[in-house]
Amino acid sequence: MKTYPTIKSAATIDAVIPYVEALLDIRFKFVKKKRYNAPCPFHADTQEKFMVYVNKEDEVRFHCFGACKGDWDITDLIMLRKKYPFRQAQQVWAEHLGVSDFTFDDGRSACISEPDETPEPDEPVGFVESKQHDQQMVATLGDAASFYHELLMSNEDRFRTVWDFLARRGVGIETIRAFNIGYAPPYSDEQHHGRALIASMLPRVEKNPGTFDTLSDAGLVRFLNDGSVKGYGYYCRQIDFGRKDPFSRNYGDYLAGRMVFPIYDADAGVAGMVGRRLEDRGVRWLKHQAREVPLSAKSWLYGIEKAAPYIRQYRTIILVEGLFDYFAFYNLLQGQDKIVVVSTLGSYLTPEAATVLKSLEIKNYIAAYDWDELGRNGIERTAVQSGGWVYYLGGLADGQDPYDKLEPVVSAISGFSLKHL
Template identity: 25%
Template sequence: MSVIDEVKDRLDIVEVISSYVPLQKSGRNYKALCPFHSEKTPSFVVFPDSQHWHCFGACSEGGDVFTFVMKREGWDFRTALEELARRAGVELRPRTPAQVEAQDEADRLRSALTTAAQYYNHLLRHAPEAEAARAYVTRRGLSDETIERFLLGYSLPGWERTRAYLTERGYTVEELTKAGLLVQREDGSSTYDRFRERLMIPIRDAQGRIIGFGARTLDPEGVPKYINSPQTSLFDKGRTLFGLDLARQAIRREDRVVIVEGYMDVMQAHQAGFANVVAQMGTALTEPQLRQLQRYT
C-alpha cells in the first residue's frame, strides 16, 4: 500500500472536512454551504462511502480529501500530503528520484481521470446532447443520488472534445494517452478521444481513486455495447473489482460479498441498500480479484 493510500485509509473525509466546514447529515451523506463559492442553499455534499466530495452548485468542484485540503488551504499536493500524513500518524519515508518520478506521473494521470469524470458528470446533468443518456439512466431507475455517488457522466460526440477540454486545463496529450483517454492514430500523426457519445461510468480502485472508465453506447444498434479503458499503469481489469471502494466496509461488516455481472447491477444493488455488491471486470474472476476480496472477508 502506498503512503497516499495509507493516509486515505486512516482518515475519514467527513472528519477532515468538518474541521473546515459545518456539515449536516442528509441521509447517508453530509451537506454544507460550499466553502468555494457564495450560496444560500447547501449544495456541497460529502459522500462517506466513497470518501469524496462534490459541489452541485455554481463551482461544480469535487474530489477526495487531498483535493479538498489543497483547494481550501491553497497548498500543492506535497504540502497537503505532509499535513494529512501528520494528521493520520503516517510517517513519510524518503523516496528515490525514480520513485518520485513514478508517483508524480501516477498522480497526474489520476488527476486527469478525475477531471475528465467531473467534466463528463457536468455534461450528463446539463448538456443538451446528453438527453438520451439522461433518459437511459431514468429508464434504468437510477436516482440522482446514485448518479452522483457513482459520478456517472456523458462523453460528447466528436473526436476532440475531451482532448480540447483537458489540454486547456494543463494536461498534455502524452498524459491523456497514458491515462487511456486518447487513442494514438496508427500512423502516429495525431490522437483522438477514446470515448464518444457514451454513458461514462468511472472505475475506481479500492481506495476510491478513479483509474479508468466503462462506457456504454446509447445507440441500440451500437457495437460494442460497452468499451473499457485500455490497460494502463493505473488500470488492470484483471485486478479491479467495480464498486469495491463503496462495498468494502459492508463486506467486512457482513463477512460476505455478492458478485454480479456488470456496472448497472452494482449500481442498482447499492441503490436498493445492498452495499456488499461488486462486479468483476471480465467474464470470470481472476486470482488477483479473489485475493483482494479475501482482505475483507
C-alpha cells in the same frame, strides 16, 4: 486518354507540391530532386517527417517517417481532407491538372475507406500492466472523470437520450451523482465533435506540452491517423483540418460517444474507466486503454469503494456480472444499509480481484451470475478463487434475472449465516 497512374506520375510533382501545401496548410522544403519534406499534418511533428518522393513505379507518394507512419498518394490526401469518395478525388485532381480526357479507376483507395462506408467499429480493448505508480496519471484520470460527469449534469436537456437511457436502467440522478457517471459526446456532436475532453485540456497542453503525454499514456485520447487499428477508415475521417493545433486536429476523446463510468479502488481512487454505447449493438462496453496505470483492469471491481465498509461488517459479498446488474442490487441494498455488492465486469472473479477481496476477510460469496454457460463457469472459477463459501442462484428460468431470485431473501444477509439462501 489519361489514366489514374498517369495523373499521379512523377511528371505531376511540380503541380503536386503547391496543391498539397494549400490543401493541408503546410510548407515543403526542397531536399533534392523529386524529394521534399514538411512537418506531418497528421500528428504533432516538429522534425519534418512528412516526405514527398517518387517511387520505383514512377508514382508520387507521401510518407510519414514519424509517429503516424502513414503512406498516401495524392487522391488519398484529397479523400482525407475533403471527405470525398475515391472517384470524386480522382476527378478533382484530374481537373486541377487540366485533364479532361480521363479514364477513372473503378477500384478503391488502398488505405482510405469511402466516406460513410466504415461505421464506428466494435473494438475490444487490451490493457497493459503498469510498471510504476504514477500519481500524475491518477490525478488526470480523476480530472477526466469529473469533467465528463459535470458535462452530463449540466446538460440534462441536451443529452436527454442519455438521461432517459440511464433512467430506464434504474440509474437516477442521485445514483449518477454518487458514482460520478458522465458522458463523452460523439464525433457527430455539432458542438464537441468527439473532442470535449481535449478541448477542456487544451489550455493545459499549450501551457505545458507534457500534459499531452499524460493524457495519451492514460488512454484518454485516440490518435485518429493510426492505420494499425480496427476502423481506421472511420477514425481518419474524424481528423479536423479546420483546427490549427495538431492536438485537437489529429486526436479525439477515446470514449467519444459513450456513457462514462469511472472505476475506483477500495480507497476511492480512480483506477480507470468503462464506456458504454447507448445503442444495443456490437461490443457495447469499452474499457479504456492505458499505457501506464497503477491498477490492472484485471483487478477492477465496480462499486468496491462503496461496498468495502459493509463487506467488513457483514463478511459477505454479492458478485454480479454487469454494471446495470450492479445498480439493480445497489438500489435495493442501500435502503437496507447492506451495500455488499460489486460487479466483476465479466462473468467470473479474476485472481487479481480475488486478492483484493481476500484482504477484506470475506467469508460468504454470493455469485449472482446469469444461468448460462458463461455464468455457470464463472461460478466454478469463483469457487476456486474465493477461499470462502460460495452460494449461487441456480435454476433461473429463461428471461429471469439474478435480481429476481435474490431480492426476496436479501434479509438473510446477517454477517453470520446464509443458510436461509
